[in-house]
Amino acid sequence: MSEPTKYMNDAPGFLCPACQEFRIKLSLEDFLTKGEVTCGNCGTPFQMDKSRCTSVVEKLHDLHIANKNVEMLKKQSL
Numbered sequence: 001m002s003e004p005t006k007y008m009n010d011a012p013g014f015l016c017p018a019c020q021e022f023r024i025k026l027s028l029e030d031f032l033t034k035g036e037v038t039c040g041n042c043g044t045p046f047q048m049d050k051s052r053c054t055s056v057v058e059k060l061h062d063l064h065i066a067n068k069n070v071e072m073l074k075k076q077s078l
């Protein structure tokens with residue numbers, strides 16, 4: 001399972017298509033709860049249509065749960 005680890009190390013995000021200057025960091029939490037992110041530079045809001053990329057959302061959600069489980073295991077081992 002090298003994929004989730006790689007994903008966790010690379011901060012998820014994308015270059016703002018409006019100003020092309022700001023890298024918008026998209027957290028799983030934001031994506032799953034709000035479905036919208038705002039560019040920190042130009043303030044352009046981007047809405048993510050979850051219905052159009054259901055499989056991606058499902059994968060993100062699985063990963064989100066996996067991350068939570070890892071955190072829980074880490075806490076238990078301390």
Ligand SMILES: [Zn+2]
Nearest residue numbers: 016019039042
């Ligand atoms: Zn921008």
